[in-house]
Amino acid sequence: MSTSWTIPTVAIAVDLAVLTVRTERLHVLLVNRGVEPYRGRLALPGGFLSTEDEDIDVAAGRELAEETGLDAAKLHLEQLRTYGAPRRDPRMRVVTVCYLAIVPNLPLPSAGGDADRARWVPVDRVLGRRGLLAFDHGQIIADAVDRARSKLEYTTLATAFCNPEFTISELRRVYEIVWSEELDPRNFHRKVTGVEGFLVPTGNRTSGNGGRPAVIYRPGPATVLHPPILRN
The missing domain is CATH 1.10.10.10 (Winged helix-like DNA-binding domain superfamily/Winged helix DNA-binding domain)
Known part of the structure; x- marks a missing residue:
């Protein structure tokens, strides 16, 4: 007996958790979403692959430049992990590859793409109110901070x-x-x-x-x- 199987439709995205130290506090780079879903909510910079042929690492650098004006070539950038819970995005099944970026103290970045405004936000303020962030970005930030803290040890x-x-x-x-x-x-x-x-x-x-x-x-x-x- 044959069993039919349909390949699921899944969108691939990249998100960036960019950390820096400013004014004696650890900060994360966030943008105000300019489109639905979660329009107006704080979120990590990121987005979908532009084409089927775009490399994921290239997409991460492109999204960082488009939404914040930062150059990935000048940052410490590494893959954090992949997030793919079935309902993490209300539009469709979206799997995102998240990157951790570490930068020295920088001026306020410039927003672009589908982001209204990019700004540095203290990490302790974000982790204390994860529900204010779009998607599962509160959990991603918590994971990024844990990774940075651990890597400082070794x-x-x-x-x-x-x-x-x-x-x-x-x-x-x-x-x-x-x-x-x-x-x-x-x-x-x-x-x-x-x-x-x-x-x-x-x-x-x-x-x-x-x-x-x-x-x-x-x-x-x-x-x-x-x-x-x-x-x-």
């Missing part, structure tokens, strides 16, 4: 939040803000300088401004921390 991802050159104090503040905990300055200094290839001195120091001038570093070639820097 990779050099923290430098992606910093400017090209930075002090150890500035790097420590990234850890403290993303992890939401205070770190002992001396212990932190010992750990990060003890990881080979994590930081490279530039040979310059800060002006001091009345205090002791601090050594200025840039990211080194290492991508993995050994030993890892663990949260309390």
Whole structure:
């Protein structure tokens, strides 16, 4: 006996969880949706593939540029995970591939595409009111924050939040803000300088401004921390 089987119709989309540190808080980039469904609601930048031949990574970069004006080539960008619950989008079955992007402190982005306005929103404010976001974007943001917090422990991802050159104090503040905990300055200094290839001195120091001038570093070639820097 033969069994008939119909290939389901599924749309493919990309979404971007872009994180940065601004004004001593972890922020995520959100847009106001300019179209239905959820018109006027906050959402992650993203959208559908433009053609059947478009590569997913290319689509992520295109959507980021169209909706925010940011250049993916200048960011830390990695796939977070795929979300495909049957009713996550009221229009039809939509599977989205979400990307996590980490950027240094940037000015306000410019919105475009089907987004009315792009803005940085504190993560703690978003996670406390997930129901205000469109689709399942509250859960996606929570997953993105968890990924960033975990990767700070065993990779050099923290430098992606910093400017090209930075002090150890500035790097420590990234850890403290993303992890939401205070770190002992001396212990932190010992750990990060003890990881080979994590930081490279530039040979310059800060002006001091009345205090002791601090050594200025840039990211080194290492991508993995050994030993890892663990949260309390």
